Each structure stands twice: as C-alpha cells, then as structure tokens.
Amino acid sequence: MAEYITRLDYLILMFIQEHLRVEWLTKPLVFISHLGNSGLFWIFLCLFLLVFKRTRKMGFCGLLALLIGALITNVALKNMIARVRPYEQFSDILLLLERQRDFSFPSGHACSSFAAACALYWTSEERNRVIGVLSLILAALIAWSRLYVGVHFPTDVLCGVLIGIFSAWAAGRLIAGLQNRRRAVIENSSVKEDDENG
Structure with a gap:
C-alpha cells in the first residue's frame, strides 16, 4: 500500500513538473513558498492582530492553532515517520529551491498555513472577514507551491492541510x-453577591 501511494505521489509530481511548471510562474511561487518558512509570516500576522481589540481573539486563536500544529507535525510526526523528500527518492524530480533540512511528511508549511488561516477565518467577525478569506487563499497558494517546487509529495501536503484544519x-x-469557564465564574460571583446583598 505504501509503495502504491508513493508511486501515485511521484506520478502527480511528475505531471506538475512536466505540464504545469511555467517560467513566469516559478519566481512568484518560490517566493510564496518561502513565506511559509517556520510559520514566521503567520506568527507575525497573529502577533499584529493581537494589538487591536477587535482582532485580538483572531490573533490568539491563530497562535494557539500554530502551536498545536507544530507539536503534531514538526515535533511528533515528522520524526516518527521520517519520510525522505521526493527529490532524494527520485532523481528526475527537479528541485526549484534550496534542499530542505527536515523530513517530508507531513508538510509543515501546509499545516501552519491552514492552522493559522482557518483559525483566523473561523474567529473573524463580519467586518474582519476579509482577513480570514485572504489568509485562506494564501494558505492554499503556499500548500500548492510546495508541490510546484518539488519539496513535498502530494500526501505530505494533504495531511499537512488536514492537521492544520484540525x-x-x-x-x-x-x-x-x-470563555465558558470564565463566564461561569463571573455568573457565580454575581449570584453570590446578590445573595449576600439580599
């Protein structure tokens, strides 16, 4: 089963390499791919959102989602599964950026991008919804770019996306x-005050 999945992954990557790579698109997608490095773009975005009261919940949820995703992906699964990169396994896959230093499965870029983007979208109010929508679009582009530049198998990216959403x-x-616990504490305090005053 694992060999069949790897073979299918390889065929998809070769199709992308032979039919979807075009010169004018390569530089923008390499740049977009680098935006996801170490989740730094998303971390800085979430920290920025913490500054403003109306987006504070978005920023906090985004940072928490990034932490959960990093623990699952970078700390646990990458080291447990230790899947090599596609270009290390298949010599005909051409790498478009620098060689990566960690393992391939799952994609940390896809995980962090969708963890942050989904958190921002789900916690955004109507007036801030554009932030969530643009974040989802960027997350999808980052995930796609990892296939385009040849650093991940499709199943790496797919699982990274799913872990990010989770x-x-x-x-x-x-x-x-x-929030519910805090609300319950406040309500209990109010009840006690009413009883004491009554």
Missing part, C-alpha cells in the same frame, strides 16, 4: 472552553 478546530474549542 489544529484550528482544536484551538477554537480550547478558547471556547476557557
């Missing part, structure tokens, strides 16, 4: 739980 969902649930 991380955003988990971050949202944790924040909702904290």
Whole structure:
C-alpha cells in the first residue's frame, strides 16, 4: 500500500513538473513558498492582530492553532515517520529551491498555513472577514507551491492541510472552553453577591 501511494505521489509530481511548471510562474511561487518558512509570516500576522481589540481573539486563536500544529507535525510526526523528500527518492524530480533540512511528511508549511488561516477565518467577525478569506487563499497558494517546487509529495501536503484544519478546530474549542469557564465564574460571583446583598 505504501509503495502504491508513493508511486501515485511521484506520478502527480511528475505531471506538475512536466505540464504545469511555467517560467513566469516559478519566481512568484518560490517566493510564496518561502513565506511559509517556520510559520514566521503567520506568527507575525497573529502577533499584529493581537494589538487591536477587535482582532485580538483572531490573533490568539491563530497562535494557539500554530502551536498545536507544530507539536503534531514538526515535533511528533515528522520524526516518527521520517519520510525522505521526493527529490532524494527520485532523481528526475527537479528541485526549484534550496534542499530542505527536515523530513517530508507531513508538510509543515501546509499545516501552519491552514492552522493559522482557518483559525483566523473561523474567529473573524463580519467586518474582519476579509482577513480570514485572504489568509485562506494564501494558505492554499503556499500548500500548492510546495508541490510546484518539488519539496513535498502530494500526501505530505494533504495531511499537512488536514492537521492544520484540525489544529484550528482544536484551538477554537480550547478558547471556547476557557470563555465558558470564565463566564461561569463571573455568573457565580454575581449570584453570590446578590445573595449576600439580599
């Protein structure tokens, strides 16, 4: 089964390389791919959103989602599975940027991008929805760029996207739980004050 998946991954990458790579698109996609390095773009974006009260929840949820995704992807799965990069396994896959220093599965770029983007989209209010929409578009472009430049197999990126979405969902649930607990504490305090005053 693993060999069949790897073979299918290889065929998809070769199709991209032979039919979808065009000169005018290469430089922009290499740049977009670098935007996802170490999740720094998303970290700085979320820190910026923390500055403003109306986007503070978005920034906090985004950072929490990034942390969850990094723990699952970079700390656990990459080292447990230790899948080599496509260009290391197949010599006819042409690399368009520098060789990567970590393992291939799952894609950390795809994970961090979708973790942050989904968190920002799901926690955005109507007036801030454009931030979430643009974040999702950029996340999709970063994930696609990792296939285009030849540093990931399609299953690496797909699983990275799914882990990112899960991380955003988990971050949202944790924040909702904290808000409910805080609300319950405030309500209990109000009840006690009313009883004491009554």
